[in-house]
Each structure stands twice: as structure tokens, then as C-alpha cells.
Amino acid sequence: MKKEILISVLGLAAGIILILLAMFVFTGSTTLNGVCYGFGAALLALSVGNLVGTSVKKAVETPETLKIQEIEEHDERNIRIRERAGWNTVRIFTPVLCFLTLASALIGVELYVTLAACGLVLLVAGLSIGSQIYYDKRL
Amino acid sequence: MENRIKELRAARGMTQAELAEIISVSSRTIISLEKGQYNPSVLLARKLSLVFACPIEEVFLFGEEDGI
Numbered sequence: 001m002k003k004e005i006l007i008s009v010l011g012l013a014a015g016i017i018l019i020l021l022a023m024f025v026f027t028g029s030t031t032l033n034g035v036c037y038g039f040g041a042a043l044l045a046l047s048v049g050n051l052v053g054t055s056v057k058k059a060v061e062t063p064e065t066l067k068i069q070e071i072e073e074h075d076e077r078n079i080r081i082r083e084r085a086g087w088n089t090v091r092i093f094t095p096v097l098c099f100l101t102l103a104s105a106l107i108g109v110e111l112y113v114t115l116a117a118c119g120l121v122l123l124v125a126g127l128s129i130g131s132q133i134y135y136d137k138r139l
Numbered sequence: 140m141e142n143r144i145k146e147l148r149a150a151r152g153m154t155q156a157e158l159a160e161i162i163s164v165s166s167r168t169i170i171s172l173e174k175g176q177y178n179p180s181v182l183l184a185r186k187l188s189l190v191f192a193c194p195i196e197e198v199f200l201f202g203e204e205d206g207i
Binding site: 071072074075076077078 | 159163164165167168171177179180182183
């Protein structure tokens, strides 16, 4: 719980800093300005959401709800569902991402968009291979 | 894989929620097990056999369709 709050507070601070940088340092309609505003707002929203969620959870927490939460988290059927859902998501998302990357290259969008999409494809492939090697050794 | 969880549970007058609490799983897992939709791990099968005080083979009915 404390770790969660710490991460949220750090995210909140980073979000505020990025928005302040966009407002006072990287002014004008530059790419950097947009990136700072975008990432800052996303971090701010996620962190505030997490903090509110954590405080609400803490307010309604009882030993009974904690026990149920513990059971739900470690329930082997739930674990298997999560694994299958994750695997299915990746299985569907990977060809979609490849198609979007190819489409972005063919329709001639900005080069950095195509490169970013390529980076994502490589990241997904790397993570997939890395995970397979990791679990191959562990299981 | 077929099983006798529902029958054994009913014979002991247990509800699904009670059985779920004893073996620390969710009630939905018990429902899925009873419907034969979910095959448990060895550990969960062992827990169930301990609760019902009978061997695993009496709780879970292994057949040719399971490759056994």
C-alpha cells in the first residue's frame, strides 16, 4: 500500500513538473511542448486516480473484504483466466500492430510515427521472446 | 474430466461458499469445478480430497478422454 502511494505521489510530482515545463520553459506550439503537456496530463490523471482509489479502498477495507481480496487474487482459476486473457490480448494485438506499422509506412505518415510503431513491434517481440526464455528456465 | 464434488459436498451438507472458504478459493471456482468446466491443479485436487476424506481418484473420475 505504501509503495503504491509513493509511486502515485512520484507520478503526481512528475506530471506537475512536466506541465509546468510545458507552460513556462518549452512554450509555443513545439513538439516538445505537446509531449510535455500530454505526458504531464496523463501522469497527473493516473496518479490522482490511483490516490483517490487507494484512499477509497482504505476507507471501506475490513478484515472480511481483505480476506476476500486475498482469495480472489490467489485463486488459481483467476490466475489462469488472467494468463489466458493476457495471452489472447497479445495474440490479437500483435498482428494489428504490425498491420498499423505497415499501413503507416505505406500511406506516408511522418517517419517518426512509423519508427515509433516499429519500436513497439520490436518491444512486443522482445518481451515475448524474453518472457518465453524466462519461463522456459523457471517452469 | 468428470468429478463428484457436487455429490460429495451435498453429502456433507456443505454449501459452495463454505467449501470455497475451507480450501481458500472463490465460489466461482467451485461452481466451475462442479460443472466440469475447470480442471484443478494437483494441489487443489489434493485439498478437495482431504476435505472429503477420500482419495483423489474418488473425487475426480479419470477416463479415456483424459488420455489415462
